[in-house]
Amino acid sequence: MTINKEATNEQAILETAERLFLEKGFAMTSTTEIAKEVGCNQAMVHYYFRTKDKLFEAIFEKKIKMFVGIFLQTDEENLPFLQKLQLKIERHFDILQENPRLPFLFFNELTTHPERMDVLKQRLQEFPKTVFHRLNSELKIEIEKGSIRPIETIDLILSIVSLNVILFLACPIVKKITGMSDDDFQIMLQRRKKENVIMIINSLRPLEILNEKCIK
Amino acid sequence: MTINKEATNEQAILETAERLFLEKGFAMTSTTEIAKEVGCNQAMVHYYFRTKDKLFEAIFEKKIKMFVGIFLQTDEENLPFLQKLQLKIERHFDILQENPRLPFLFFNELTTHPERMDVLKQRLQEFPKTVFHRLNSELKIEIEKGSIRPIETIDLILSIVSLNVILFLACPIVKKITGMSDDDFQIMLQRRKKENVIMIINSLRPLEILNEKCIK
DNA sequence: CAAAAAACTAATAGAGCTATTAAATAGATT
DNA sequence: AATCTATTTAATAGCTCTATTAGTTTTTTG
Numbered sequence: 378m379t380i381n382k383e384a385t386n387e388q389a390i391l392e393t394a395e396r397l398f399l400e401k402g403f404a405m406t407s408t409t410e411i412a413k414e415v416g417c418n419q420a421m422v423h424y425y426f427r428t429k430d431k432l433f434e435a436i437f438e439k440k441i442k443m444f445v446g447i448f449l450q451t452d453e454e455n456l457p458f459l460q461k462l463q464l465k466i467e468r469h470f471d472i473l474q475e476n477p478r479l480p481f482l483f484f485n486e487l488t489t490h491p492e493r494m495d496v497l498k499q500r501l502q503e504f505p506k507t508v509f510h511r512l513n514s515e516l517k518i519e520i521e522k523g524s525i526r527p528i529e530t531i532d533l534i535l536s537i538v539s540l541n542v543i544l545f546l547a548c549p550i551v552k553k554i555t556g557m558s559d560d561d562f563q564i565m566l567q568r569r570k571k572e573n574v575i576m577i578i579n580s581l582r583p584l585e586i587l588n589e590k591c592i593k
Numbered sequence: 594m595t596i597n598k599e600a601t602n603e604q605a606i607l608e609t610a611e612r613l614f615l616e617k618g619f620a621m622t623s624t625t626e627i628a629k630e631v632g633c634n635q636a637m638v639h640y641y642f643r644t645k646d647k648l649f650e651a652i653f654e655k656k657i658k659m660f661v662g663i664f665l666q667t668d669e670e671n672l673p674f675l676q677k678l679q680l681k682i683e684r685h686f687d688i689l690q691e692n693p694r695l696p697f698l699f700f701n702e703l704t705t706h707p708e709r710m711d712v713l714k715q716r717l718q719e720f721p722k723t724v725f726h727r728l729n730s731e732l733k734i735e736i737e738k739g740s741i742r743p744i745e746t747i748d749l750i751l752s753i754v755s756l757n758v759i760l761f762l763a764c765p766i767v768k769k770i771t772g773m774s775d776d777d778f779q780i781m782l783q784r785r786k787k788e789n790v791i792m793i794i795n796s797l798r799p800l801e802i803l804n805e806k807c808i809k
Numbered sequence: 810c811a812a813a814a815a816a817c818t819a820a821t822a823g824a825g826c827t828a829t830t831a832a833a834t835a836g837a838t839t
Numbered sequence: 840a841a842t843c844t845a846t847t848t849a850a851t852a853g854c855t856c857t858a859t860t861a862g863t864t865t866t867t868t869g
Contacts, residue, residue, distance in 0.1 A: 405620055407826060409827090419826095420850095484700070488701075491769070532788045538759065549710070554713070579796045624857065625855080637817065639858060
């Protein structure tokens with residue numbers, strides 16, 4: 378019990394802090410509040426983590442590692458391009474669903490504390506150089522074959538991230554404005570996951586007619 | 594000069610506050626800082642706006658009005674559906690380009706201060722009932738004609754907003770990670786505006802082959 | 810020009826927050 | 840049991856922030 382408890386207090390602070398930071402962001406969460414929720418003295422938070430900032434960075438870095446790690450998974454699949462793409466989109470969506478508040482935290486903290494981007498950049502060093510280039514070369518092949526329309530790799534990535542992320546970012550807003558229940562929102566999420574795949578893959582089809590008819 | 598200056602001080606506070614709130618959010622901006630930037634006494638901020646919260650809401654409501662107002666513009670256009678859609682997407686993107694920090698402010702403040710959503714909801718009352726339904730009925734007609742694939746109206750709206758918004762939200766992150774200059778970013782924005790239109794419109798084409806080949 | 814109103818400021822109350830310190834308690838070790 | 844180490848706490852220094860108050864300066868107005 379005691380050995381457990383010793384490990385438990387530091388862990389409890391970490392977990393509570395994570396929850397509160399994700400809920401309300403760094404600025405709106407105080408060490409006092411964290412301690413109150415854990416049920417310990419406020420000084421304990423500083424005993425284990427020295428500063429609020431260090432506590433945050435411990436959590437932030439962990440989340441970045443987790444997030445990036447999954448993308449660095451080697452694709453064991455030897456599938457056609459579009460099927461691989463579909464799996465990637467779905468996997469990305471799944472990660473978000475498991476960490477629905479992560480986009481908020483990332484955008485919010487990286488915007489209000491640009492210096493935190495250094496951790497991110499350092500952590501992401503190899504990310505563009507592997508994931509990006511892998512996707513890039515596969516994409517170029519498909520475009521040359523004419524099986525998908527011309528598109529910049531960065532645009533495709535941005536579009537996938539953007540479509541997948543929006544509902545998690547807008548979740549409180551959508552719920553409030555539509556008066557939707559949690560269950561309804563979950564249903565919407567499921568539909569949205571499929572819709573995003575269709576959206577992306579359909580949007581990659583060669584243009585032809587479109588050029589004449591719609592885009593000036 | 595004096596008459597000008599009197600009107601000027603309140604105005605200066607409003608403008609400076611707007612800039613700082615957009616830059617760093619509500620929590621990270623103090624009335625002391627606003628006053629310092631304006632070059633006036635900190636009590637002035639409270640003289641004109643009583644509380645920091647009221648000052649924020651004055652700005653927030655103005656921004657919402659502006660943002661919603663543009664969408665409520667009657668579409669004088671009597672164009673084919675897809676061309677109208679293209680114009681809407683482009684107009685939406687333009688508004689964002691003129692207010693690049695607005696998405697950050699909206700997502701950030703509505704998430705950390707859910708009570709602010711009441712202002713938004715009240716302000717948006719007729720928005721869904723006009724814009725949404727107008728798009729909805731036009732969309733259903735096109736779907737029945739078979740000229741575009743089946744899609745929920747809310748999904749289309751979310752996709753447009755999401756694709757248009759992402760770069761403005763991710764701006765600091767993208768700049769930092771890619772080391773891109775401001776000019777390069779502007780170029781990217783221009784490309785992205787076109788890409789989003791192509792993306793959306795292309796993604797609305799009927800499915801057929803896709804169903805068999807790619808989506809299980 | 811005198812009185813009234815408006816604009817402005819210095820000072821500060823009062824609250825909350827981070828971080829530290831010094832002391833107390835509990836657990837492990839010899 | 841005595842000592843040492845790790846954990847925990849109370850107290851508080853020191854800071855920053857919001858908001859108010861009471862008084863001063865400036866502008867307007869009769």
